[in-house]
Amino acid sequence: MYGNKRVDAADKRMLVRRILVYGAAFFLLCTLQCSFFSRLKPFGAVPDITLGAMCGILMLDNKRAAAVCAVCAGYFIDALGAVPPSFSPLFYLLCVVILGAISDKIMPSFLSYAVLLVPTVILRVAFTFVNMWIYMKAFPAISVLWTVLLPEMLSTFVFCLPVYFVIKLCVLPIEAKGHFKF
Amino acid sequence: MKFVKTKFFIVCLCVAVVLVLVPAVLAAFGQVDILRSGLKTVAKPFEWCGSKIADAVDGFVSVFADYDELQKENEELRAAIESMENEKLDNEVLKEENAWLREYLDIRNKNPDFVLLDGRIISHEAGNYSTVLTVNRGTVHGVRKNMPVITEDGVLGYVSEVGLDWCKITGIVESSSSVGVYTDRTGVIGTVEGDPTLRAEGKCLMSYESTADIKVGDRVYTSGTGSIYPDGLLLGRIESIEADEATRRIMAVVEPEVDFLALEELDGVMIVLGYVGQTGG
Numbered sequence: 001m002y003g004n005k006r007v008d009a010a011d012k013r014m015l016v017r018r019i020l021v022y023g024a025a026f027f028l029l030c031t032l033q034c035s036f037f038s039r040l041k042p043f044g045a046v047p048d049i050t051l052g053a054m055c056g057i058l059m060l061d062n063k064r065a066a067a068v069c070a071v072c073a074g075y076f077i078d079a080l081g082a083v084p085p086s087f088s089p090l091f092y093l094l095c096v097v098i099l100g101a102i103s104d105k106i107m108p109s110f111l112s113y114a115v116l117l118v119p120t121v122i123l124r125v126a127f128t129f130v131n132m133w134i135y136m137k138a139f140p141a142i143s144v145l146w147t148v149l150l151p152e153m154l155s156t157f158v159f160c161l162p163v164y165f166v167i168k169l170c171v172l173p174i175e176a177k178g179h180f181k182f
Numbered sequence: 183m184k185f186v187k188t189k190f191f192i193v194c195l196c197v198a199v200v201l202v203l204v205p206a207v208l209a210a211f212g213q214v215d216i217l218r219s220g221l222k223t224v225a226k227p228f229e230w231c232g233s234k235i236a237d238a239v240d241g242f243v244s245v246f247a248d249y250d251e252l253q254k255e256n257e258e259l260r261a262a263i264e265s266m267e268n269e270k271l272d273n274e275v276l277k278e279e280n281a282w283l284r285e286y287l288d289i290r291n292k293n294p295d296f297v298l299l300d301g302r303i304i305s306h307e308a309g310n311y312s313t314v315l316t317v318n319r320g321t322v323h324g325v326r327k328n329m330p331v332i333t334e335d336g337v338l339g340y341v342s343e344v345g346l347d348w349c350k351i352t353g354i355v356e357s358s359s360s361v362g363v364y365t366d367r368t369g370v371i372g373t374v375e376g377d378p379t380l381r382a383e384g385k386c387l388m389s390y391e392s393t394a395d396i397k398v399g400d401r402v403y404t405s406g407t408g409s410i411y412p413d414g415l416l417l418g419r420i421e422s423i424e425a426d427e428a429t430r431r432i433m434a435v436v437e438p439e440v441d442f443l444a445l446e447e448l449d450g451v452m453i454v455l456g457y458v459g460q461t462g463g
Contacts (some may be wrong), residue, residue, distance in 0.1 A: 030225075035229035035232030036232035037236075039233050067190070071198045074201070076225075079215075079218040079222055085202065085205070085209070086205075089202055090202055093195060
């Protein structure tokens with residue numbers, strides 16, 4: 001009885017620590033994405049590094065943590081850089097489901113993370129395409145492919161690679177895998 | 183796909199739907215989502231920092247990335263500056279020309295019976311021994327030898343040599359020049375001639391009857407005698423009265439209104455092609 005109480009207290013401490021660490025990391029990443037990268041537009045597009053961070057959490061932590069981060073980060077990204085209606089929380093949650101199914105089958109490593117980024121960027125450009133279709137209705141598809149979608153794919157892939165190490169740093173103090181319980 | 187069926191995921195999905203719908207509905211009704219607004223406020227300083235860092239990085243990278251473009255822009259700016267400088271010079275020339283035309287108009291108004299032709303000085307004397315100017319007007323413009331030349335200040339000289347589209351003007355300070363004059367105060371008649379010694383000072387001599395009443399400061403006008411100068415043109419002022427030791431005659435030194443020591447500053451002149459009462463030419 002006494003032992004169970006000690007475990008619960010440790011879990012709660014770890015949960016608080018996790019929320020603080022992931023909260024801070026996502027806050028910085030989202031801000032970086034909405035200010036630094038949206039200003040620079042490397043390769044001609046803003047990279048979605050938040051999505052890369054979620055891939056990292058999926059690989060280095062678990063789906064539950066990734067799902068919570070997805071909803072919160074989606075809302076935060078929309079708050080910083082989008083006009084309602086915007087569907088980022090739902091999109092990120094969908095990504096967690098799809099990419100989570102893939103990440104279950106691969107070993108957690110940087111190479112695996114890079115491989116996981118391939119479907120990630122495809123999902124990202126699909127979401128951009130859908131958004132453009134919703135907001136613009138008609139647009140030149142070929143031109144959009146060259147000027148928006150391909151640069152976004154490249155930019156997201158390249159700039160999400162270092163995010164893996166950021167998430168790995170975040171995961172270290174919270175002893176990931178198995179402690180994120182509700 | 184087991185994860186999708188978990189209670190945890192369903193809760194997350196519901197929260198996500200609420201987070202998508204609430205701002206959309208509030209925005210549709212023109213309301214502000216307080217949570218979004220708060221997040222934006224908190225993130226603002228961080229966004230500002232991010233933007234500044236991005237600007238710095240962009241500036242640093244663009245130095246290398248846009249080198250050719252910057253060089254091209256630099257050349258274009260240099261060309262623009264050069265063009266503006268040329269324009270400024272043109273404006274200055276136009277300004278001078280405008281001032282000259284005002285003077286020209288003034289002379290015309292003062293002498294309505296004169297047929298005037300404006301001319302530009304294209305060269306000054308080659309040496310230091312004569313006050314001869316070359317003007318860009320010649321026989322094709324109606325200029326003839328011995329025509330008087332004036333400026334807005336007064337009499338300058340006469341046309342001593344004329345070509346097709348140029349003429350040479352000899353100043354009244356030259357010893358070859360002789361002008362019939364009178365003084366304004368007492369109407370004393372005399373002759374103003376160039377003097378080899380006074381020429382260097384830009385002055386000339388006036389000879390007159392020794393009994394005549396002449397004072398320093400009297401103004402000297404052309405009398406219209408002779409075949410060159412018309413009557414009533416201001417020539418200069420009496421500067422001093424001296425006795426010529428050789429001839430025992432009283433002579434007055436006249437300081438012309440035209441500054442012969444600063445002819446370089448003179449841009450244009452007026453050639454009097456004709457006037458009422460002209461006897462020769």
